[in-house]
Amino acid sequence: MTPLARTMSGLNIRNLVHWDKELKNDRAHRLAATVLKNYNADDALLNRSRLQEFENRSFNHQVTVDQLPVTNQRSSGRCWLFAATNQLRLNIIQNLNLKEFEISQAYLFFYDKLEKANYFLDQIVQTRKESIDSRLVQHLLKSPTEDGGQYSMFLNLVRKYGLIPKDIYGDLSYSSTSSSKWNALLTSKLRDFAQELREFSSDEDIADKLTSMQHELFKIFTLFMDLPPVQPDEEFSWTYSDKDKKLHTIKTTPLKFAKEYAQLDDSKPVSLINDPRHEYGRIIEIDRLGNVLGGETVRYLNLDSETLSQLVVDRIKNNKAVFFGSHTPRYMNKKFGIMDLQSWNYEAIGYHLKQSKEARIRYGDSLMTHAMLITAVHVDESSDKPLRYRVENSWGKDSGKEGSYVMTHEYFEQYSFQIVADIDQLPQELAKKFHDEQEEPILLPLWDPMGALAK
Template sequence: MSFAISNDDIANFRADYDNRRDSQVLERAVTKNGVRNASFDWHSIKDNDPHFSIDLKTGNVADQKQSGRCWMFAALNTMRHDMQQKFNLPDNFELSQSYQFFWDKFEKANYFYENVLKTAKKDADSRKVAWLMATPQSDGGQWDMLCALIEKYGVVPKTAMPESFNSNNSRGINEVLNNKLRHDAVILRKMVNEDNASDDELNTARQKMLNEVYRILAYAFGEPATHFDFEYRTKKDNEYHRDANLTPQEFFKKYVGWNLEDYVSIIQAPTADKEYHKTYTIDMLGNVVGGRQIKHLNLPMDEFKQLAIDQLKGGESVWFGSDVVKYSETKLGIMALNTYRYNELFDVDLDMTKAQMLDYGQSMMDHAMVLTGVDLVDGQPTKWKVENSWGNKVGHKGYFVMSDDWMDQYCFQIVINKKYLSEKLLKEQAQEPIVLKPWDPMGTLA
């Protein structure tokens, strides 16, 4: 059955519109102010004041500028929070995001070549190949991907590899890299399908391609540090410290000192295809070939939130991934379901369950931030303090307030130290993961 819109239909729609007493008033308000401003509910300001019963000290907020490095900023922020407490570092201390950015893009190129060769026999219009070629690499990532980078390359302070134009504004370098990777995919697929190239020939071609990628990245970001001096003054007494000729791996071991295997990903995905208390990974998703696998333990929301609360109570901030744009007011720093009243403004029903939004593409994880506080009333969370990476000119000097019901609907992932997991959850987390399709929403890069 097909349905074409007739003139009678349009006449009926016009009549319904004209018969509504508030149509003209709302039309003037929305056309003048826009949908978001016209639907904004000022009650969300008073309902989400920035005071929390648990509130960690975390220093200044970083700024990812015009780049998609939120996952990287959020992860490095959780580490610097710990470092600031251990070594009395100043509030403006940061770990180098540019250093990780360089190696992430370099490793993603190699990971892409790996997947090109794995799928070389498939038709170019197959869903897997089309998915691969849609975005050969991007700025985004997930927690396990950063762990893979750190385990291989370590970390450096921002003074050892500062920001560049291209790390702050990544659109141009992404255009070039994706152009090159698609160009190289054509060559590799031809070598496999038409030239019957040997593994040695493919490896030689791949090495040449990676050498060119390295050169592009070095021009764009500068070469990453191999040795450096770490100098700083303590926050309280201004005492000078200098640690000379460190490697990135030595710096991570000495100043961060985390066992990254202790930190695991917990997801909240209530879709029918993902049973709770099972682990999942995503096909063709990663950055370091042979590095740490992406792995998620799926839990109900009450268990998910309790783990975040326990870690905050323990004095550790929490990396988390969410759909940040939904019902979020950036300038005021509010993430709450009552921020915008679209249903009431348009007199329509836009409500969907979390599972429905994931299944039908209405929502997915697109941004990573850090939980640094929570407000507990009678032991239950009412709102959460969020450290963003958009600088200090938004929200409350860069910090946001997230209502608890917003977390229920739009928060999908947290990273938790294993010491906060029960024996039962530890056994569940150790399960062999079920492999999801490459385009599964839990594979979205923050």
């Protein structure tokens, strides 16, 4: 058999010496090399003239409720839980006349990790006949109970467990704010269980084996976090002080708190993405991605970027904040609170990138990594097009300007992938796709970039 012809030769040291000599005679290259060998590239190439354009942080459309305090996920990948609860807390702040408020992120975090562990065990059972070396099984084993998630996973949790105030179950456990060691121990235990399940011979007794594993996992969980003090349908009492310093007490359950106070109608939110690899107007699903067995699958409607941005504008004008996912921290300046492609002068050092958004996804250079909240937008009055957005992050008040960022529309187009809107906000022909049984979804594998979990 003839070996494949080589398309290029190996590295030639003479070429390297020749090129190095050429570059040392290039004054622009010498200057750039001097700067980058002495300073961090992001600091050295920061376009401070561009930053001046963002000093005026005014927006002509914004949500009316003050969303303090700035939240902080700390050393955990809970951004999706923070973004989703930060969105809902605006309803509670307004309805109860509060100065500030937080929904318990730890409550959802505890149950999410427990549910993900159980979901993983079920996936291992389903794929027992697959080769251990198959891409699917290896991907399942890679990170079985990571912190990240998608909005549909958030809905799965709230439907089953509801919501409670942070006053009742806060971030008092070290592992809820710094989860790496807990994750490492869980991952090894789940891989240990995966081997047991794949080698288990009796299908009849596997349910008992799974229950035994759930019991052992719960024991591990409660070493790191306490079981939340109230069950989903159990009544709790919560006393709070409103803006006028008047004391109130309400009695409710977590499930009722989500519906009556956070005003979550879980039939309305839908996830919309911009994935230029696929036809717009199509439903996209991610195979085997989830957290709660029997819960909603990760399901998107693929739309062009212009439609997504218009839906954001419409939602802000209706006094509703927007959950969105982006490739963070790409082109993000934490000190100045800017998300902007033009804020770094890479052209000055001869560094050019040519790939489109579609190509970046295909070649593994871009995907959704973080979820945040859009709370304001500035629209050009002559063109009626958005120019910039105000973004509420969950990295504490020392990140950005007191926790908030300005995101340019160019950034939104190039590095944002997902927004969540209400289904009744969509044109009828798009809304009906979510419930049309004849609509054949594009099914993407678990490892596809659109299946990335926001952290």
